[in-house]
Amino acid sequence: MNFLFPTIEVEDLDKSMTFYMDIIKLEEERLFKPREGVEIAFLRDVDGNLVELIENRHIKENLDDRSSKVQLGFEVDNLEETIKFLNENGIHLESGPVDISEGRFITVRDPDGVRIALFDMEE
Secondary structure: OEEEEEEEEOOOHHHHHHHHHHHOOOEEEEEEEEEOOEEEEEEEOOOOOEEEEEEEOOOHHHHHHOOOOEEEEEEOOOHHHHHHHHHHOOOOOOEEEEEEOOEEEEEEEOOOOOEEEEEEEOO
16 A cells, blocks of 8 residues: 545635645645535645645534544555455445545544545556
């Protein structure tokens, strides 16, 4: 597996982007709205490392009650084989597979409740 990026759920995308761009000195890579009420920004550092910020108005009111506002993204070679491996090892899929423009992904939780997204990216 290859590490892709961390995802941070934010309450105000504009405010968070200002912080990460003006204070942390990340640059905007991509900004989009995959569906109504959801905005996503990818920011990158000088080495090309990415951070994903998500503002989701559908869960905003429950954001403080969630067990994790951070998600780590990893790329896998084959999502079906990964799902089979997870099932064989008693790891419950939290969501997915979810189709995205770049491929598909699933999410699981680590033993401490941190969300882990496993992406099968199209080449």
